[in-house]
Amino acid sequence: MTHPDFLWRDPDPKPSYDVVIVGGGGHGLATAYYLAANHGLTNVAVLEKGWLAGGNMARNTTIIRSNYLWDESAAIYEHSLKLWEGLSEELDYDLMFSQRGVLNLAHSLGDVREGRRRVNANRLNGVDAEWLDADEVRKFCPIVNVSSSARHPVLGATLQRRGGIAKHDHVAWALARKADAYGIDLIQGCEVTGFDIEGGRVRAVRTSRGRIAAGKVALASAGHTSVLAERAGIPLPLQSHPLQALVSELLEPVLDCVVMSNAVHVYVSQAHKGELVMGAGIDAYNSYGQRGAFHVIEAQMAAALELFPIFSRVRVLRTWAGIVDVSPDASPIIGRTPVEGLYVNAGWGTGGFKATPGSGWVYAHTIAHDEPHPLAVPFALERFTTGALIDEHGAAAVAH
Amino acid sequence: MLLIDCPHCGPRDENEFRYGGQAGIAYPERPAELTDDEWAGYVFRRDNPKGWFHERWFHAHGCRVWLTVERHTVTHEIRKPR
Ligand SMILES: Cc1cc2nc3c(=O)[nH]c(=O)nc-3n(C[C@H](O)[C@H](O)[C@H](O)COP(=O)(O)OP(=O)(O)OC[C@H]3O[C@@H](n4cnc5c(N)ncnc54)[C@H](O)[C@@H]3O)c2cc1C
Ligand SMILES: [Zn+2]
Numbered sequence: 001m002t003h004p005d006f007l008w009r010d011p012d013p014k015p016s017y018d019v020v021i022v023g024g025g026g027h028g029l030a031t032a033y034y035l036a037a038n039h040g041l042t043n044v045a046v047l048e049k050g051w052l053a054g055g056n057m058a059r060n061t062t063i064i065r066s067n068y069l070w071d072e073s074a075a076i077y078e079h080s081l082k083l084w085e086g087l088s089e090e091l092d093y094d095l096m097f098s099q100r101g102v103l104n105l106a107h108s109l110g111d112v113r114e115g116r117r118r119v120n121a122n123r124l125n126g127v128d129a130e131w132l133d134a135d136e137v138r139k140f141c142p143i144v145n146v147s148s149s150a151r152h153p154v155l156g157a158t159l160q161r162r163g164g165i166a167k168h169d170h171v172a173w174a175l176a177r178k179a180d181a182y183g184i185d186l187i188q189g190c191e192v193t194g195f196d197i198e199g200g201r202v203r204a205v206r207t208s209r210g211r212i213a214a215g216k217v218a219l220a221s222a223g224h225t226s227v228l229a230e231r232a233g234i235p236l237p238l239q240s241h242p243l244q245a246l247v248s249e250l251l252e253p254v255l256d257c258v259v260m261s262n263a264v265h266v267y268v269s270q271a272h273k274g275e276l277v278m279g280a281g282i283d284a285y286n287s288y289g290q291r292g293a294f295h296v297i298e299a300q301m302a303a304a305l306e307l308f309p310i311f312s313r314v315r316v317l318r319t320w321a322g323i324v325d326v327s328p329d330a331s332p333i334i335g336r337t338p339v340e341g342l343y344v345n346a347g348w349g350t351g352g353f354k355a356t357p358g359s360g361w362v363y364a365h366t367i368a369h370d371e372p373h374p375l376a377v378p379f380a381l382e383r384f385t386t387g388a389l390i391d392e393h394g395a396a397a398v399a400h
Numbered sequence: 401m402l403l404i405d406c407p408h409c410g411p412r413d414e415n416e417f418r419y420g421g422q423a424g425i426a427y428p429e430r431p432a433e434l435t436d437d438e439w440a441g442y443v444f445r446r447d448n449p450k451g452w453f454h455e456r457w458f459h460a461h462g463c464r465v466w467l468t469v470e471r472h473t474v475t476h477e478i479r480k481p482r
Contacts, residue, residue, distance in 0.1 A: 226448035237444035239421070240473075284419035285402075288450045288474050293401045295415050328444045385440040 007173050008052075008180035013187050016213035017045045019367060020205055021220055022192045022228060024048030025057040026168070026353060027345055028220035029175040029186075030360020031367070036182035038361070039368035044184045047207060049191035053172030056222050056352070059322035061245050061279045063258055063267065064354040065102045065163030067122045067129050072378040072390050073331060074125035079375055080358025081162060087357055093174035095166045096272055102163030102258040103132070103141060105307070107152045111263055114394055115158045122160075130159045141257050143310050151306045152264050165258060165269050165277075171356060192221075195232045201340040202232070218343040218367050223288065223323030225346035234337050236346065237384050238325045241282040242292035243350050244300075246319040250274035254310070262394075264303035276314060278304055282324065282350065292321040324349045329389040334363060335372045335380040343367050344381065402476060408463040420456030422446040423468040450474060 019035060021028045024046045035041040048054075064084055066077035088095045106112045115131065122129035137157045138146045146154040176186055187209070194206040195217065204213040221228050223240045251274050260267035265281040280300035283292040297319055305312055327333060327347030332355070334345050345363045348355060362373035372380060383389055402414035428434050428442055447453070450473055457467050470479040 224450075227450050235441070235445050236448075237440070237446070239446060239448050240450075285471070286421075286448060286453060286455070286473050287476065289476055293414060295401050295413075384444045385436045387436075 007177040008186050011185045011187060013045060013047070013190060013207070013209055013212050014185065017185070018043040018215045019218060020044075020212060020214035020216070021046045021218045022205065023055075023219065023221035023224075024052045024186060024188065025055045025220065025222055026053065026172055026175070026356040027222070027348070027359045027363070029053065029172055029179060030356050031218060031220055031345070031363045032179040032184045032186075033175045033182075034360045034364035035368060036179060036184060038364055041368055042183045045212070046179070046184065046186045047190045047192055047205070047212070048186070048188045049208070051188050052176055052186060053169070056322040056324060057168055057172050059245065059320055060168055060353040061267070061269070061277045062165045062168050062353055063102065063163070063260070063269065064097070064166060065160050066127050066354070067102070067104070067118060067158060067160045067163070068392055069118050069121050069394055070390050070392065071125060073392050074122065074127050076358055076362065076375045076379070077355060078125065078127050079361065080355045083357035083361060084166065091174035091178055093170060093177070095170045095174060097164065097166040098272070099162050099164040100257050101140070101159055101161045102260065103137065103157045103159055105137070105144075105157045105259065105261040105263075106155045107261065107263045108155070112155050115156065118394070119158050128160055128162050130161070132157045132159050141255070141259060143255060143308055144259060145307055145309055152261070152303065154307075163258065165271070167272065168353060192228060193231075195339075195342070197232060197339055202342040214341075216341045216343065216367055218345065218363065220345050220363070222346065222348070222352070223325050225325050225344065229337070229344065232337070232339050232342055234339065234342075234344075236333065236344070236381070237328050238333070238347055239286055240288055240323050241285070241326055242287045242289065242321040243279070243282045243324045244292040244296055244319060244321045245277065245279040246297060247271070247278075247317050248276040248311075248314045249317050251276065251314065259307070261303070261307060264306070266300045266303040266307070268304060268308065275317065276311065282326065283321070288323055290321055290323055326350070328384065330392040331390040332359070332379050333381050334359070334376040335366055336370070337381065402471075402478065404457060404467075404469060404478060405480065406459050406462055406465075406467065408465055409459065412459070412462055416459060416461040418458040418460045420458055420466065423454040423456045
């Protein structure tokens with residue numbers, strides 16, 4: 001048997017590039033793809049310290065939706081969702097993007113009010129959103145326990161029918177293949193260790209494979225962004241935390257939508273192969289250890305079983321963690337930095353997979369024009385000084 | 401799960417505690433004189449090192465005292481808390 005064709009080359013770094021992207025996860029790869037596709041920039045390298053898309057891109061639970069509360073978030077996440085809707089065709093690769101609907105359950109009067117408010121806000125922003133009462137939830141997802149005596153009674157839910165899941169590896173491979181075809185160098189096993197900054201402008205990156213000169217440097221390093229930015233002398237309002245998820249053994253199809261519950265900190269979907277994919281909230285402490293504590297998984301399973309008694313005999317196959325970069329307002333930080341030619345795209349925390357195409361789109365524009373894309377303007381680092389926060393803790397509280 | 405050695409109660413499981421983030425963040429001495437950027441630093445920016453980190457833990461289900469713990473953010477090793 002021969003090895004299947006490789007989807008991208010494995011080049012050595014050139015001495016210099018117009019743009020160097022630090023981090024070969026989903027956002028770095030999408031940024032590279034759109035730099036070429038939308039802006040004609042192809043003298044570009046993506047530097048990845050490990051292997052392509054082995055960070056959070058490989059570890060997330062792939063929930064995609066755009067039903068965020070505030071106008072700024074709705075705009076950027078909805079832009080991303082629209083891109084998802086055409087992305088398999090555009091990249092000529094089946095991303096297994098499945099718009100099966102995302103339910104966000106309400107368990108208390110506060111949840112109900114927040115959910116209804118969000119539905120109204122979403123509709124005003126052209127984002128599809130519906131409010132379901134408990135009986136409608138039961139009809140939409142019959143295996144959810146809507147009994148009023150449940151530990152976490154279901155009082156209703158928001159539903160975004162256009163939300164769903166995709167296959168994360170396919171997304172990474174499809175973006176990598178296209179970027180490579182444009183001549184972009186995807187360089188694995190290349191850790192950025194520092195920056196050459198002269199006269200307030202970045203000139204080069206220092207890496208485990210030598211110095212690489214760069215016209216512009218774009219961070220797309222998720223959980224490690226603070227470590228890198230610090231080496232450029234830029235303190236960022238980010239904290240790195242483990243975020244855990246797990247899969248069950250393979251089951252017959254039993255759940256055909258995504259169910260999330262902020263209040264009890266659990267969310268569940270069933271992947272195409274048949275495993276249940278479940279996630280929880282972050283581990284409380286700062287960590288770069290790519291592992292979390294088991295009591296977090298236990299609490300998450302307790303909540304899941306309250307919602308889905310039918311899963312009581314399902315066995316966990318494996319659990320894992322990624323390191324997510326959490327910002328104070330649960331919104332990303334996108335744009336220029338105090339160092340000229342150095343850009344940041346971080347703080348997507350627990351919910352950046354859904355933003356992969358949208359983030360790459362606006363970041364590529366921001367880099368190419370040295371001017372934030374209109375959708376990225378509100379997400380600039382300056383908002384922590386001006387106070388114009390985009391507080392999405394309500395929409396993003398649980399990890400997804 | 402971490403085992404945190406509370407100076408008052410002895411070694412206890414992590415889930416008896418609440419996390420409080422970076423230690424040693426004092427309220428500004430002259431708040432009226434702070435620039436907006438200095439306020440941003442005080443309110444929003446915290447160290448996020450890959451390595452040793454001084455952090456606060458609150459023994460919520462124990463003595464209800466705040467401790468400062470030195471913990472490594474990769475190995476999760478803890479040095480004797482104070
Ligand atoms: C368990 C879990 C579940 C999640 N579930 C969801 C979900 O359901 N929906 C959703 O929208 N989001 C979800 N997320 C969040 C989402 O995964 C992230 O927001 C997103 O993947 C971050 O962007 P990225 O893909 O570019 O990150 P990554 O894939 O982490 O890419 C960053 C890359 O930078 C590299 N890097 C770091 N430092 C250096 C350096 N010095 N030099 C070179 N390279 C470096 C890393 O090795 C890594 O490959 C989840 C995350 C986790 C951990
Ligand atoms: Zn104690």
